[in-house]
Amino acid sequence: MDGFPISTRAGRIKQPEIRRIFNMALAMKDVIHLEIGEPDFPTPPHVVRAAAEAAECGWTKYAPSMGDPALRAAVAEKARRQNSIEADPTTEVIITHGAMGALAALMLTLVDDGDEVLIPDPGWINYTGHAQLAGATPVYVRIREEDGFGLDPDAVRAAMTPRTKAVIVNNPSNPTGGVTSRENLVEIARMCADAGAYLVSDEVYESILFEGEHFSPASLPEVRDWVITVNSFSKTYSMTGWRVGYVIARPHVIRAMTRVQEHMVASVTTVSQRAALAALTGPQDCVSTMVFEYKRRRDLVVSGFNRIPGFSCRAPAATFYAFPSAKGIGMTSSDLAMRLLEKTGVALVPGSAFGAAGEGYLRVSFANSEANIREALARIERAVAEIAGSSR
Numbered sequence: 001m002d003g004f005p006i007s008t009r010a011g012r013i014k015q016p017e018i019r020r021i022f023n024m025a026l027a028m029k030d031v032i033h034l035e036i037g038e039p040d041f042p043t044p045p046h047v048v049r050a051a052a053e054a055a056e057c058g059w060t061k062y063a064p065s066m067g068d069p070a071l072r073a074a075v076a077e078k079a080r081r082q083n084s085i086e087a088d089p090t091t092e093v094i095i096t097h098g099a100m101g102a103l104a105a106l107m108l109t110l111v112d113d114g115d116e117v118l119i120p121d122p123g124w125i126n127y128t129g130h131a132q133l134a135g136a137t138p139v140y141v142r143i144r145e146e147d148g149f150g151l152d153p154d155a156v157r158a159a160m161t162p163r164t165k166a167v168i169v170n171n172p173s174n175p176t177g178g179v180t181s182r183e184n185l186v187e188i189a190r191m192c193a194d195a196g197a198y199l200v201s202d203e204v205y206e207s208i209l210f211e212g213e214h215f216s217p218a219s220l221p222e223v224r225d226w227v228i229t230v231n232s233f234s235k236t237y238s239m240t241g242w243r244v245g246y247v248i249a250r251p252h253v254i255r256a257m258t259r260v261q262e263h264m265v266a267s268v269t270t271v272s273q274r275a276a277l278a279a280l281t282g283p284q285d286c287v288s289t290m291v292f293e294y295k296r297r298r299d300l301v302v303s304g305f306n307r308i309p310g311f312s313c314r315a316p317a318a319t320f321y322a323f324p325s326a327k328g329i330g331m332t333s334s335d336l337a338m339r340l341l342e343k344t345g346v347a348l349v350p351g352s353a354f355g356a357a358g359e360g361y362l363r364v365s366f367a368n369s370e371a372n373i374r375e376a377l378a379r380i381e382r383a384v385a386e387i388a389g390s391s392r
Ligand SMILES: Cc1ncc(COP(=O)(O)O)c(C=O)c1O
Pocket: 037, 097, 098, 099, 100, 101, 124, 170, 173, 174, 202, 204, 231, 232, 233, 234, 240, 244, 245
């Protein structure tokens, strides 16, 4: 603490290990970055143009607290068309500072000190930080490779207590690329509604899907009061730096969240919202082009890791992450990731960074070029052969 006091709240949260690896990797030369969770494609040109034109036309002032009405209407229309979610754009949609801002504000809106929030393990690191910042206790629900890295309703049921205020479901999942089946999502949503707990459905990877169909639990009318949908433009449209996301929920949640957001950021950057509007209403072939490319790279990563002794890698059904098991190498995932970074200059995230159940795995982002992925695989293969040789 360096002798200076900080809040217990801030003291409780840790720096995500991804940032630590990323910062180390940045300080090194000739590193192949497979640790980063952001698309490597440029933002589509028509989106950039829309923002430039908006800035020139004076879209440079504070936006309404809930977001640009035209963008809210476009979000509601997209949700109806693509997700079968019926939402009133004037009362049931709020534009947020990315999905990150959405989830942080949502936790502050939903939970009280001592409430419990169910979080997938392995799961996106920031869920824990958001719950803790809001005073809640994170309770982890284990996700297993045997279940295709989908969330198991029985595991959710077993983790629920009378203090459970929210259940976070991340479908498709970061870090595993797993997809939870429609049947299981329906069961989990009903369980939440029966228990009076909110199901927070983080669907930021919904469009980066290689197999099957995406299902949004908020499309079920009977549980709609308890389902909160979180989404973002970051991954679908390669717009991580624009910081625009949204939440769809019942008006009482949106009203309370708007008050919270007003005290945090006032409103979301006006030109970014115009860019997001262009992304939603403009041509969508940019999305399918990126997804096509991710799928080719996924196949390369999966076959590459399956060729390296000690690794086994199932094909992720979605996202731009593979989550190979490195259990055959005989090192902790953290030691292995460090060793690979230091010896080969390939940056990966140890599975343990995403929770105890991630131990033994590595998260490999294939948001990188095919040439870099091939080079990274070759370097890892050589390093693993050396590790095996030295332990003989
Ligand atoms: C599962 C998940 N949810 C939310 C986010 C946050 O995305 P945004 O850029 O919209 O804040 C990320 C970003 O990595 C993510 O992986």
